[in-house]
Amino acid sequence: MSDKEQKGGGHPAGIPKTGGHPAGIPKTGGGHPAGIPKTGGHPAGIPKTGGMPTTVAGIDMSTITDTSEKGAVKEGGTERQSLDNRLYIQLQAFTDCNDLKPVIELFEKSGIEAVIYADINDARGFGLLTMNESPEFFTGELRELLNSKEFDTVTHVPEYAMLGRTYAIGHEADLEDWLIHKPRRTAMNELWKWAVWYPLRRKGEFALLDKKTQGEILMEHGIIGRAFGAADLGHDIRLLCPGIDKNDNDFVIALIGAELTPLSILVETMRKTKQTSTYIQEMGPFFIGRAVWQSGVK
Numbered sequence: 001m002s003d004k005e006q007k008g009g010g011h012p013a014g015i016p017k018t019g020g021h022p023a024g025i026p027k028t029g030g031g032h033p034a035g036i037p038k039t040g041g042h043p044a045g046i047p048k049t050g051g052m053p054t055t056v057a058g059i060d061m062s063t064i065t066d067t068s069e070k071g072a073v074k075e076g077g078t079e080r081q082s083l084d085n086r087l088y089i090q091l092q093a094f095t096d097c098n099d100l101k102p103v104i105e106l107f108e109k110s111g112i113e114a115v116i117y118a119d120i121n122d123a124r125g126f127g128l129l130t131m132n133e134s135p136e137f138f139t140g141e142l143r144e145l146l147n148s149k150e151f152d153t154v155t156h157v158p159e160y161a162m163l164g165r166t167y168a169i170g171h172e173a174d175l176e177d178w179l180i181h182k183p184r185r186t187a188m189n190e191l192w193k194w195a196v197w198y199p200l201r202r203k204g205e206f207a208l209l210d211k212k213t214q215g216e217i218l219m220e221h222g223i224i225g226r227a228f229g230a231a232d233l234g235h236d237i238r239l240l241c242p243g244i245d246k247n248d249n250d251f252v253i254a255l256i257g258a259e260l261t262p263l264s265i266l267v268e269t270m271r272k273t274k275q276t277s278t279y280i281q282e283m284g285p286f287f288i289g290r291a292v293w294q295s296g297v298k
Contacts (some may be wrong), residue, residue, distance in 0.1 A: 022056070024105045058082070059092075069167060071172035071175030072173055082175075083175050083176055087183055088131065089165075090142075091160065092128045092156065093119065093125060094154040096153065096155040103116065103150050107293070109146055111190070112145075112298075113297065114295050115188065116291070117287075118290050129187060158246075163252070164240055164252035182270055183237045184297045194259060194260045196255045196260075196286060196287070197252070197287045197289075198283055199249035200250065200251050200280055200283045201249045201283075206275075217273075218275065221270065221275055224266070233259075234256070235255070237254040238251060239255065
Protein backbone atom coordinates (compact mmCIF):
# COMPACT_ATOMS: atom_id res chain seq x y z
CA MET A 1 0.00 0.00 0.00
CA SER A 2 1.34 3.44 -0.92
CA ASP A 3 1.92 6.30 1.52
CA LYS A 4 -0.99 8.14 -0.18
CA GLU A 5 -3.37 5.24 0.39
CA GLN A 6 -2.37 4.99 4.04
CA LYS A 7 -3.52 8.56 4.84
CA GLY A 8 -6.81 8.93 6.68
CA GLY A 9 -6.00 7.23 9.98
CA GLY A 10 -7.15 3.74 9.02
CA HIS A 11 -10.34 4.76 7.18
CA PRO A 12 -11.05 2.49 4.17
CA ALA A 13 -9.80 3.96 0.92
CA GLY A 14 -12.40 5.18 -1.59
CA ILE A 15 -15.14 5.77 1.00
CA PRO A 16 -15.46 9.36 2.09
CA LYS A 17 -15.42 10.11 5.79
CA THR A 18 -18.72 11.58 7.05
CA GLY A 19 -18.13 11.76 10.75
CA GLY A 20 -19.58 8.32 11.35
CA HIS A 21 -22.82 8.85 9.38
CA PRO A 22 -23.38 6.38 6.48
CA ALA A 23 -22.19 7.77 3.15
CA GLY A 24 -24.89 8.82 0.68
CA ILE A 25 -27.61 9.27 3.30
CA PRO A 26 -28.09 12.87 4.35
CA LYS A 27 -27.93 13.72 8.01
CA THR A 28 -31.21 15.05 9.38
CA GLY A 29 -30.24 15.97 12.85
CA GLY A 30 -30.20 13.54 15.74
CA GLY A 31 -30.21 10.37 13.67
CA HIS A 32 -33.83 10.67 12.37
CA PRO A 33 -34.31 8.88 8.99
CA ALA A 34 -34.17 11.21 6.02
CA GLY A 35 -37.40 11.91 4.14
CA ILE A 36 -39.67 11.00 7.06
CA PRO A 37 -40.98 14.04 8.96
CA LYS A 38 -40.46 14.13 12.66
CA THR A 39 -43.76 14.18 14.60
CA GLY A 40 -42.59 13.76 18.15
CA GLY A 41 -43.62 10.10 18.25
CA HIS A 42 -47.24 10.69 17.16
CA PRO A 43 -48.30 8.91 13.92
CA ALA A 44 -47.90 11.20 10.95
CA GLY A 45 -51.12 12.46 9.39
CA ILE A 46 -53.28 11.99 12.50
CA PRO A 47 -53.77 15.15 14.57
CA LYS A 48 -52.72 15.05 18.18
CA THR A 49 -55.64 15.58 20.59
CA GLY A 50 -54.19 14.75 23.96
CA GLY A 51 -53.49 11.12 23.18
CA MET A 52 -56.44 10.07 20.99
CA PRO A 53 -57.89 11.55 17.80
CA THR A 54 -61.52 12.64 18.27
CA THR A 55 -62.50 11.32 14.85
CA VAL A 56 -60.83 8.57 12.84
CA ALA A 57 -62.31 7.31 9.55
CA GLY A 58 -65.53 9.13 10.40
CA ILE A 59 -65.83 7.36 13.79
CA ASP A 60 -66.22 9.46 16.93
CA MET A 61 -63.55 7.95 19.18
CA SER A 62 -64.80 9.84 22.24
CA THR A 63 -68.13 7.94 22.31
CA ILE A 64 -67.58 4.65 20.47
CA THR A 65 -66.97 2.66 23.68
CA ASP A 66 -69.73 4.35 25.69
CA THR A 67 -72.13 1.44 26.34
CA SER A 68 -74.77 3.46 28.20
CA GLU A 69 -78.23 4.30 26.84
CA LYS A 70 -79.08 7.99 26.45
CA GLY A 71 -82.43 9.71 27.02
CA ALA A 72 -83.72 13.26 26.85
CA VAL A 73 -82.66 16.06 29.18
CA LYS A 74 -85.00 16.05 32.17
CA GLU A 75 -86.99 19.19 32.87
CA GLY A 76 -84.83 21.63 34.78
CA GLY A 77 -81.67 19.67 34.00
CA THR A 78 -78.72 20.40 31.75
CA GLU A 79 -77.44 16.94 30.77
CA ARG A 80 -79.04 14.08 28.91
CA GLN A 81 -80.09 11.08 30.97
CA SER A 82 -77.66 8.17 30.87
CA LEU A 83 -78.12 4.61 32.13
CA ASP A 84 -75.97 1.53 31.68
CA ASN A 85 -78.72 -0.88 32.76
CA ARG A 86 -81.22 -2.56 30.49
CA LEU A 87 -83.68 -5.43 30.53
CA TYR A 88 -82.96 -8.68 28.70
CA ILE A 89 -86.11 -10.47 27.52
CA GLN A 90 -86.30 -13.97 26.07
CA LEU A 91 -89.07 -15.98 24.45
CA GLN A 92 -88.76 -19.75 24.17
CA ALA A 93 -91.31 -22.21 22.79
CA PHE A 94 -92.09 -25.84 23.57
CA THR A 95 -94.40 -28.56 22.30
CA ASP A 96 -95.59 -32.07 23.33
CA CYS A 97 -97.19 -30.61 26.46
CA ASN A 98 -100.59 -32.11 27.27
CA ASP A 99 -100.95 -30.34 30.62
CA LEU A 100 -99.60 -26.88 31.44
CA LYS A 101 -100.43 -27.04 35.16
CA PRO A 102 -97.08 -28.52 36.30
CA VAL A 103 -95.15 -25.90 34.32
CA ILE A 104 -97.27 -23.07 35.73
CA GLU A 105 -96.84 -24.36 39.27
CA LEU A 106 -93.07 -24.60 38.78
CA PHE A 107 -92.84 -20.93 37.77
CA GLU A 108 -95.28 -19.79 40.45
CA LYS A 109 -92.98 -21.31 43.09
CA SER A 110 -89.84 -19.92 41.46
CA GLY A 111 -90.80 -16.30 42.09
CA ILE A 112 -89.30 -15.12 38.80
CA GLU A 113 -91.00 -12.77 36.35
CA ALA A 114 -92.49 -14.78 33.51
CA VAL A 115 -95.43 -15.17 31.16
CA ILE A 116 -96.72 -18.48 29.79
CA TYR A 117 -98.57 -18.37 26.47
CA ALA A 118 -100.79 -21.02 24.90
CA ASP A 119 -99.59 -21.38 21.29
CA ILE A 120 -102.47 -20.65 18.91
CA ASN A 121 -100.86 -22.78 16.17
CA ASP A 122 -100.01 -25.82 18.30
CA ALA A 123 -102.55 -27.45 20.62
CA ARG A 124 -99.71 -28.95 22.66
CA GLY A 125 -97.41 -25.96 22.39
CA PHE A 126 -96.65 -23.07 24.73
CA GLY A 127 -94.37 -20.06 24.90
CA LEU A 128 -92.31 -19.01 27.90
CA LEU A 129 -91.38 -15.34 28.29
CA THR A 130 -88.76 -14.43 30.90
CA MET A 131 -86.90 -11.20 31.68
CA ASN A 132 -84.02 -10.03 33.82
CA GLU A 133 -81.47 -7.22 33.97
CA SER A 134 -78.63 -9.76 34.12
CA PRO A 135 -77.76 -12.05 31.19
CA GLU A 136 -76.38 -14.53 33.75
CA PHE A 137 -79.97 -15.21 34.83
CA PHE A 138 -80.60 -17.10 31.58
CA THR A 139 -77.56 -19.35 31.95
CA GLY A 140 -78.08 -19.84 35.69
CA GLU A 141 -81.44 -19.69 37.46
CA LEU A 142 -83.56 -20.11 34.33
CA ARG A 143 -81.38 -22.93 33.01
CA GLU A 144 -81.92 -24.84 36.26
CA LEU A 145 -85.69 -24.44 35.96
CA LEU A 146 -85.70 -25.64 32.36
CA ASN A 147 -83.83 -28.75 33.46
CA SER A 148 -86.51 -29.58 36.05
CA LYS A 149 -88.59 -32.75 35.73
CA GLU A 150 -91.56 -30.69 34.55
CA PHE A 151 -89.71 -30.19 31.26
CA ASP A 152 -88.64 -33.81 30.81
CA THR A 153 -91.63 -34.68 28.65
CA VAL A 154 -91.85 -31.51 26.55
CA THR A 155 -89.87 -30.67 23.42
CA HIS A 156 -88.06 -27.41 22.81
CA VAL A 157 -88.86 -25.60 19.53
CA PRO A 158 -85.64 -23.67 18.78
CA GLU A 159 -86.98 -21.78 15.73
CA TYR A 160 -89.01 -19.56 18.06
CA ALA A 161 -86.16 -18.76 20.46
CA MET A 162 -85.78 -14.96 20.63
CA LEU A 163 -83.54 -12.88 22.88
CA GLY A 164 -83.10 -9.11 22.94
CA ARG A 165 -82.32 -6.13 25.15
CA THR A 166 -84.19 -2.90 25.73
CA TYR A 167 -82.69 0.24 24.19
CA ALA A 168 -83.27 3.99 23.90
CA ILE A 169 -83.38 6.25 20.86
CA GLY A 170 -82.48 9.41 22.81
CA HIS A 171 -85.86 11.10 23.26
CA GLU A 172 -87.11 9.20 26.33
CA ALA A 173 -88.44 11.51 29.05
CA ASP A 174 -87.93 8.86 31.77
CA LEU A 175 -85.05 6.68 30.64
CA GLU A 176 -85.09 4.20 33.52
CA ASP A 177 -88.82 3.58 33.20
CA TRP A 178 -88.49 3.06 29.44
CA LEU A 179 -85.61 0.59 29.73
CA ILE A 180 -86.48 -1.34 32.88
CA HIS A 181 -90.11 -0.95 33.96
CA LYS A 182 -92.38 -0.22 30.99
CA PRO A 183 -91.66 -3.48 29.10
CA ARG A 184 -92.45 -5.49 32.22
CA ARG A 185 -95.74 -3.66 32.76
CA THR A 186 -96.69 -4.25 29.12
CA ALA A 187 -95.96 -7.99 29.22
CA MET A 188 -97.66 -8.45 32.60
CA ASN A 189 -100.83 -6.42 32.00
CA GLU A 190 -103.73 -8.74 32.86
CA LEU A 191 -105.98 -7.01 30.33
CA TRP A 192 -103.57 -7.64 27.45
CA LYS A 193 -103.47 -11.40 26.99
CA TRP A 194 -102.70 -11.67 23.27
CA ALA A 195 -99.15 -11.40 21.96
CA VAL A 196 -97.43 -11.59 18.57
CA TRP A 197 -93.66 -12.05 18.85
CA TYR A 198 -91.28 -11.94 15.88
CA PRO A 199 -87.68 -11.05 14.93
CA LEU A 200 -86.68 -8.88 11.98
CA ARG A 201 -83.60 -7.86 10.09
CA ARG A 202 -83.12 -4.63 8.17
CA LYS A 203 -81.28 -4.37 4.89
CA GLY A 204 -77.79 -2.93 5.16
CA GLU A 205 -78.79 0.00 2.97
CA PHE A 206 -80.81 1.51 5.82
CA ALA A 207 -77.69 2.01 7.95
CA LEU A 208 -76.08 4.00 5.13
CA LEU A 209 -78.90 6.56 5.00
CA ASP A 210 -78.30 9.92 6.65
CA LYS A 211 -79.86 10.48 10.07
CA LYS A 212 -82.50 12.86 8.75
CA THR A 213 -83.78 10.34 6.19
CA GLN A 214 -83.72 7.54 8.76
CA GLY A 215 -85.72 9.69 11.16
CA GLU A 216 -88.38 10.45 8.55
CA ILE A 217 -88.76 6.75 7.73
CA LEU A 218 -88.98 5.71 11.39
CA MET A 219 -91.44 8.50 12.18
CA GLU A 220 -94.02 6.80 9.96
CA HIS A 221 -93.80 3.66 12.09
CA GLY A 222 -93.91 5.69 15.28
CA ILE A 223 -97.09 7.55 14.27
CA ILE A 224 -98.91 4.27 13.50
CA GLY A 225 -97.71 2.63 16.72
CA ARG A 226 -98.76 5.57 18.89
CA ALA A 227 -102.20 5.68 17.26
CA PHE A 228 -102.87 2.00 18.02
CA GLY A 229 -101.51 2.43 21.54
CA ALA A 230 -103.64 5.49 22.26
CA ALA A 231 -106.72 3.54 21.14
CA ASP A 232 -105.64 0.62 23.39
CA LEU A 233 -105.59 -1.67 20.34
CA GLY A 234 -101.94 -2.69 20.47
CA HIS A 235 -98.82 -1.99 22.52
CA ASP A 236 -95.26 -2.90 21.63
CA ILE A 237 -92.05 -4.12 23.21
CA ARG A 238 -89.00 -3.39 21.05
CA LEU A 239 -85.67 -5.10 21.67
CA LEU A 240 -82.26 -4.90 20.05
CA CYS A 241 -80.46 -8.19 19.40
CA PRO A 242 -77.23 -7.68 17.34
CA GLY A 243 -74.70 -10.26 18.45
CA ILE A 244 -77.13 -12.12 20.71
CA ASP A 245 -79.50 -13.54 18.10
CA LYS A 246 -78.69 -16.94 16.61
CA ASN A 247 -79.99 -15.86 13.16
CA ASP A 248 -78.24 -12.46 13.16
CA ASN A 249 -81.49 -10.49 13.37
CA ASP A 250 -81.50 -6.82 14.39
CA PHE A 251 -84.68 -6.60 16.47
CA VAL A 252 -87.23 -8.63 18.39
CA ILE A 253 -90.71 -7.09 18.37
CA ALA A 254 -93.76 -7.91 20.46
CA LEU A 255 -97.26 -6.60 19.75
CA ILE A 256 -99.46 -7.04 22.80
CA GLY A 257 -103.15 -6.29 23.37
CA ALA A 258 -106.56 -7.38 24.57
CA GLU A 259 -107.64 -8.78 21.18
CA LEU A 260 -105.77 -10.55 18.40
CA THR A 261 -107.51 -8.91 15.42
CA PRO A 262 -106.13 -5.37 16.02
CA LEU A 263 -102.61 -6.83 16.34
CA SER A 264 -103.00 -8.50 12.95
CA ILE A 265 -104.28 -5.23 11.46
CA LEU A 266 -101.34 -3.37 13.02
CA VAL A 267 -98.88 -5.73 11.27
CA GLU A 268 -100.82 -5.26 8.01
CA THR A 269 -100.72 -1.47 8.36
CA MET A 270 -96.99 -1.46 9.09
CA ARG A 271 -96.30 -3.42 5.90
CA LYS A 272 -97.39 -0.43 3.85
CA THR A 273 -94.71 1.80 5.38
CA LYS A 274 -91.50 2.67 3.58
CA GLN A 275 -89.37 0.96 6.23
CA THR A 276 -91.13 -2.41 5.99
CA SER A 277 -91.74 -2.38 2.25
CA THR A 278 -88.26 -1.18 1.31
CA TYR A 279 -85.73 -1.73 4.08
CA ILE A 280 -86.76 -4.95 5.85
CA GLN A 281 -84.85 -7.98 4.63
CA GLU A 282 -86.57 -10.65 6.70
CA MET A 283 -89.32 -11.02 9.32
CA GLY A 284 -90.36 -13.97 11.44
CA PRO A 285 -91.02 -16.65 12.31
CA PHE A 286 -94.07 -15.34 14.17
CA PHE A 287 -95.10 -16.79 17.53
CA ILE A 288 -98.74 -16.05 18.36
CA GLY A 289 -100.05 -16.87 21.80
CA ARG A 290 -102.48 -15.97 24.54
CA ALA A 291 -101.24 -15.56 28.11
CA VAL A 292 -102.58 -18.30 30.40
CA TRP A 293 -100.38 -17.23 33.30
CA GLN A 294 -98.53 -14.01 34.21
CA SER A 295 -96.37 -13.64 37.27
CA GLY A 296 -96.94 -9.91 37.54
CA VAL A 297 -94.17 -7.36 38.04
CA LYS A 298 -91.93 -8.36 40.94
